[in-house]
Amino acid sequence: MMKKTLTILSFFFTLILLAQEKGVIDNSNSEFVKFKSINIGDCVWTDGFWADKFEVAEKVMVPYMGTLLKGDTGHALNNFKIAAGLKEGKHEGMFWHDGDFYKWMEASMYIYAINKDEKIITDLDEIIAIIGKAQLENGYLQTQTQLKNIKPFSQRKYHEMYNSGHLYIAASIYYRITGKRNFLDIAIKHANNLYETFQPQPKELARFGFNQVQIMGLVELYRTTKDRKYLELAEIFINMRGKSELKPDPSVNTNNIGDMTQERTPLRKSKEAVGHAVLALYYYAGAADVYAETGEQALIDALDILWGNIVNQKMFVTGACGQKHDGGSSHRDFVHEAFTIDYEMHNQNAYNETCANLCNAMFNQRMLSVKGESKYADVMELVLYNSGLSGISLEGKDYFYTNPLRRTFDHKMGITDYANRVPYIPCFCCPPNLVRTIAKSSAWAYSLTKNGIAVNLYGGNKLTTKQLDGSAIELTQETQYPWEGRVNITIKKAKKNVFDIQLRIPEWAEDTTIKVNGKSVDTEILEGTYVTITRKWKKGDVIAIDMPMDVNLLEGNAKIEEVRNQVAIKRGPLVYCLETPDLPENTSILDMYLPLDTKFTSTYKKDLLGGITAIEGTLKVRKDKKEGMYHELDNVQWESINTQFVPYYSWSNRGTAEMTVWLPLLWN
Numbered sequence: 001m002m003k004k005t006l007t008i009l010s011f012f013f014t015l016i017l018l019a020q021e022k023g024v025i026d027n028s029n030s031e032f033v034k035f036k037s038i039n040i041g042d043c044v045w046t047d048g049f050w051a052d053k054f055e056v057a058e059k060v061m062v063p064y065m066g067t068l069l070k071g072d073t074g075h076a077l078n079n080f081k082i083a084a085g086l087k088e089g090k091h092e093g094m095f096w097h098d099g100d101f102y103k104w105m106e107a108s109m110y111i112y113a114i115n116k117d118e119k120i121i122t123d124l125d126e127i128i129a130i131i132g133k134a135q136l137e138n139g140y141l142q143t144q145t146q147l148k149n150i151k152p153f154s155q156r157k158y159h160e161m162y163n164s165g166h167l168y169i170a171a172s173i174y175y176r177i178t179g180k181r182n183f184l185d186i187a188i189k190h191a192n193n194l195y196e197t198f199q200p201q202p203k204e205l206a207r208f209g210f211n212q213v214q215i216m217g218l219v220e221l222y223r224t225t226k227d228r229k230y231l232e233l234a235e236i237f238i239n240m241r242g243k244s245e246l247k248p249d250p251s252v253n254t255n256n257i258g259d260m261t262q263e264r265t266p267l268r269k270s271k272e273a274v275g276h277a278v279l280a281l282y283y284y285a286g287a288a289d290v291y292a293e294t295g296e297q298a299l300i301d302a303l304d305i306l307w308g309n310i311v312n313q314k315m316f317v318t319g320a321c322g323q324k325h326d327g328g329s330s331h332r333d334f335v336h337e338a339f340t341i342d343y344e345m346h347n348q349n350a351y352n353e354t355c356a357n358l359c360n361a362m363f364n365q366r367m368l369s370v371k372g373e374s375k376y377a378d379v380m381e382l383v384l385y386n387s388g389l390s391g392i393s394l395e396g397k398d399y400f401y402t403n404p405l406r407r408t409f410d411h412k413m414g415i416t417d418y419a420n421r422v423p424y425i426p427c428f429c430c431p432p433n434l435v436r437t438i439a440k441s442s443a444w445a446y447s448l449t450k451n452g453i454a455v456n457l458y459g460g461n462k463l464t465t466k467q468l469d470g471s472a473i474e475l476t477q478e479t480q481y482p483w484e485g486r487v488n489i490t491i492k493k494a495k496k497n498v499f500d501i502q503l504r505i506p507e508w509a510e511d512t513t514i515k516v517n518g519k520s521v522d523t524e525i526l527e528g529t530y531v532t533i534t535r536k537w538k539k540g541d542v543i544a545i546d547m548p549m550d551v552n553l554l555e556g557n558a559k560i561e562e563v564r565n566q567v568a569i570k571r572g573p574l575v576y577c578l579e580t581p582d583l584p585e586n587t588s589i590l591d592m593y594l595p596l597d598t599k600f601t602s603t604y605k606k607d608l609l610g611g612i613t614a615i616e617g618t619l620k621v622r623k624d625k626k627e628g629m630y631h632e633l634d635n636v637q638w639e640s641i642n643t644q645f646v647p648y649y650s651w652s653n654r655g656t657a658e659m660t661v662w663l664p665l666l667w668n
């Protein structure tokens, strides 16, 4: 008996040792996960779309952003220096500025994981030393409260949870990539202070867990340290939420109560995604992390319902979330930058904060890990190519905060709307969030499965990793995706035994074909699923996937008033738009109509917008402009024009422009 137990134990530990513990999320030991992370750095973009984006991140986005944040414009490092007693001055930036600085540090780490530039480590170590000096003896560290002499955990508007979560994540990533404990030790000391404060669940702090990044951060810290108390605390933050009376309270600021902060309904009873979209999606992503460790049925049931509500009733065609700047929830709570009621999808006034869109991808990436289902990777990819990437200019130095689907010259700009991307946003949450996502995107491209690997994203890359049984696997992907639908995967190294390669067939990729070494596979190929090919793989085997890159017209659910009788153009994973530079002079985007019989052609144009496939077609321009709110329909005049559509992410890179994703349809 004893011997048998020992054998089982040693087998168990062997598996643990072999699992990869250096993922972006380290779910190597997470019991309730089907798709496990590859180590950061195991997949490198080598050519094409994401290799180009990574290069801009490496050469421009991350260094440029570092200059901003370490200098006086961003003032983020200054805040830490002042708190550390190394500099005179006062706190500047938003209350969540520390967290945004941690996100930039995290982006730098992903760049280092690929390019191994030691200067990055020297820089980060210097910064970490300053952060360490700013930390109080009891572990507390928040420059916004320390420098303003605010009592810790006294008002949740100071975003202490947000900053904490990003600290734990960045510190875990630094440890995973470098093995250095300097940042991790700061995070542990910090989290112990948080545990001592919140584990007893003091009544006055029951509503304090805002904005909810700390849940993801604590789970990641648990995964890094194996200290279960951090997981316990993450769960406490979910359990406490939604159980208090919703009256104004000194710790709760102005309108930020009720559905706005997801505190009207406990998560496990939630049927609807509510409130501030960034808060909500960080919350749901954190809950998915907790589920991955605990397997609690009530939690995943709630997340399934919330996911369905988002994707089927509240998400834009670009994968963006946050329907309005201001509005009301279905429980009549005021909500801001938020999910509102189902099917309320105003293109022009959409908020769609870059962060919320990216958090949607993060939530879906976690659900993909838990369930291994393609529909989550579809949303993740949709965000990456569309409402995520739209947040940054092609050059890599200017940012959008909101990502509407239509813009006119006379639009009354909301507080964080910009006519063109801007080089610095005082509320700097989105830019580092996007840059870290681009920097780590190759780590999302593959997952490790029980008996092989899954291909989640397509793009020229090289994968050098180990399967869960410890066997080495190497392969390359060659493709011009998303411009072309052909992908060649060549096996460079594989174990002798049979194993699975799961290929994601995107939901739009009807009639995809797959060949192995020139022969069609004997498996049903269904879009919106992973196709599993099980065989003895050997060096030199080639998988050829061919996804049709048709131009597709999408229409919305008839309940979406804002897009009735309009269509959006999508080709592969990319949503397209029409913008001013492609229209005749003095023509408004609102004059444009799409005849149903328009024939489209797709042409790759290497000199346009950094190299894109443009979609050309004939549109009708309505010439009878009329003033006033309402008028009689008569004497309608049309003109035909040939024009082109460009990918949504690339709009506003050719000067101030009007833009629309949806166009009214002309039936014949």
Ligand SMILES: [Zn+2]
Pocket: 353, 354, 355, 356, 428, 429, 430, 431, 433
């Ligand atoms: Zn943001």
